[in-house]
Amino acid sequence: MTDSIKATGSDTHNEARTDGGPASDPAELRAKLKAEVCAEIDHWADHITALSDDIMRHPETGYRETRTAAVVAEQLRGMGLEPVTGLARTGVKTRMKGRSSGVTAAVLGELDALVIPGHPHGDPETGAAHACGHNAQIASMVGAGLGLRAVMDRLDGDVVLFAVPAEECVQVQWRLGLVDDGELHHTAGKAELIRLGEFDDVDMALLTHAGAASPAIGVGGEGNGSLVKRVRFTGRSAHAGGTPWLGISSYKAATIAVAAIDAHREFFKDEDSVRVHHLITKSGDSVSAIPARTEMEMLIRAANVEAMRDASDRIDQALRGAALAMGADVEITTGVAFLPFRNDGPLAELAHANGCELVGEDDCALVSGNFGGSTDMGDLGYVMPVVQPFASSGRDGAAHGPEFWTEDHYAAAVVPAKLMAMTVVDLLVDGATQARRVIEESGPKIGREEFVALHDSLSGTRTWPAAAQQ
Numbered sequence: 001m002t003d004s005i006k007a008t009g010s011d012t013h014n015e016a017r018t019d020g021g022p023a024s025d026p027a028e029l030r031a032k033l034k035a036e037v038c039a040e041i042d043h044w045a046d047h048i049t050a051l052s053d054d055i056m057r058h059p060e061t062g063y064r065e066t067r068t069a070a071v072v073a074e075q076l077r078g079m080g081l082e083p084v085t086g087l088a089r090t091g092v093k094t095r096m097k098g099r100s101s102g103v104t105a106a107v108l109g110e111l112d113a114l115v116i117p118g119h120p121h122g123d124p125e126t127g128a129a130h131a132c133g134h135n136a137q138i139a140s141m142v143g144a145g146l147g148l149r150a151v152m153d154r155l156d157g158d159v160v161l162f163a164v165p166a167e168e169c170v171q172v173q174w175r176l177g178l179v180d181d182g183e184l185h186h187t188a189g190k191a192e193l194i195r196l197g198e199f200d201d202v203d204m205a206l207l208t209h210a211g212a213a214s215p216a217i218g219v220g221g222e223g224n225g226s227l228v229k230r231v232r233f234t235g236r237s238a239h240a241g242g243t244p245w246l247g248i249s250s251y252k253a254a255t256i257a258v259a260a261i262d263a264h265r266e267f268f269k270d271e272d273s274v275r276v277h278h279l280i281t282k283s284g285d286s287v288s289a290i291p292a293r294t295e296m297e298m299l300i301r302a303a304n305v306e307a308m309r310d311a312s313d314r315i316d317q318a319l320r321g322a323a324l325a326m327g328a329d330v331e332i333t334t335g336v337a338f339l340p341f342r343n344d345g346p347l348a349e350l351a352h353a354n355g356c357e358l359v360g361e362d363d364c365a366l367v368s369g370n371f372g373g374s375t376d377m378g379d380l381g382y383v384m385p386v387v388q389p390f391a392s393s394g395r396d397g398a399a400h401g402p403e404f405w406t407e408d409h410y411a412a413a414v415v416p417a418k419l420m421a422m423t424v425v426d427l428l429v430d431g432a433t434q435a436r437r438v439i440e441e442s443g444p445k446i447g448r449e450e451f452v453a454l455h456d457s458l459s460g461t462r463t464w465p466a467a468a469q470q
Contacts, residue, residue, distance in 0.1 A: 062175070
């Protein structure tokens with residue numbers, strides 16, 4: 001797959017080292033350490049790009065990323081680190097110690113892929129495909145670690161490298177089944193890891209996401225929060241040709257629900273960026289019988305928690321009304337996929353400055369507005385400062401589609417590895433003064449218990465039997 005990583009950094013760039021003692025000028029020290037980590041990352045560029053390509057060609061969906069997690073653990077052990085595995089089923093985490101502790105910055109990568117049948121780099125059996133660039137994220141996380149290990153003895157804080165599972169909102173029915181069985185509490189990986197306390201020892205987090213072919217780097221923007229729903233209509237089966245009047249069609253209830261949901265769309269506020277998506281995932285077992293069971297999977301996005309609640313209640317009304325119209329039962333299970341996302345300003349400022357230094361101001365864009373999608377970096381942003389810049393994938397195909405993949409692995413993995421490593425240097429050099437500033441200026445966050453309570457307040461199962469609605 002890739003060349004092995006020696007437990008020590010390359011000796012090619014040792015001339016760039018500085019002792020980082022208290023007498024060093026902070027700006028000069030920062031520049032020297034950044035030059036050293038970038039030189040080290042360049043030394044491993046072929047390894048990083050090969051890793052990105054390898055993971056792209058072996059995609060796995062969320063909470064099932066066993067091969068990818070094993071590859072990450074192998075990479076980290078090759079760096080002389082001791083990874084902890086199996087976190088929230090497949091997460092992999094390790095810590096690199098600085099010369100003093102007190103502040104910890106995490107560099108993240110996401111393990112999972114989407115389900116895009118027919119994708120040119122997809123798995124023909126499962127349909128899994130890296131149509132969102134998480135393969136490059138993992139490689140950039142490893143690359144950042146390769147650069148930073150050369151300077152950890154001169155940083156005043158620790159670095160956690162964390163490969164996290166299940167960011168993509170796919171296979172919701174299966175994930176909710178894991179929740180039903182008590183194996184998970186949250187459907188998305190970062191929320192589950194927060195609940196388990198795996199981010200308790202982290203103060204801030206960086207992650208770089210794949211973007212379009214240009215710009216080379218983009219920093220900023222906001223994302224929607226999202227809820228998932230599993231809907232089960234239950235009617236009564238009967239012979240579709242001979243005695244249809246004896247049946248209650250769960251499928252008709254679902255189609256009425258779809259129309260009722262569409263009727264609500266014009267009443268959502270424009271500034272709330274509400275989006276509602278649905279699939280009928282199962283309906284009946286035979287076309288010759290009135291369908292007794294129809295199941296739907298839904299995703300509701302909105303820009304803030306209040307709008308998420310409002311949209312969820314409206315959708316439940318539509319579902320309940322459709323069941324009543326047909327005399328069917330309906331069971332609605334709602335769970336949080338992601339909380340709304342925003343980049344923390346002080347951390348984004350550092351990332352943007354480093355992006356401009358790397359690729360030039362013309363190719364490092366400041367992004368504003370809501371990009372419409374969702375990410376569980378939003379969840380993490382409720383408990384700590386976060387930033388998620390975008391890096392060029394080398395392609396302009398629509399993300400989450402068959403035309404999107406990592407075409408330029410250097411731009412998608414090596415450049416963001418440098419970006420994150422340089423930002424970590426800024427944060428942890430000179431007594432970690434910048435890290436402490438970021439924590440202070442990013443404003444209040446919530447604790448783990450409050451985070452779980454917020455999720456739970458948006459979640460739950462509601463059942464309306466037809467008899468109770470009469």
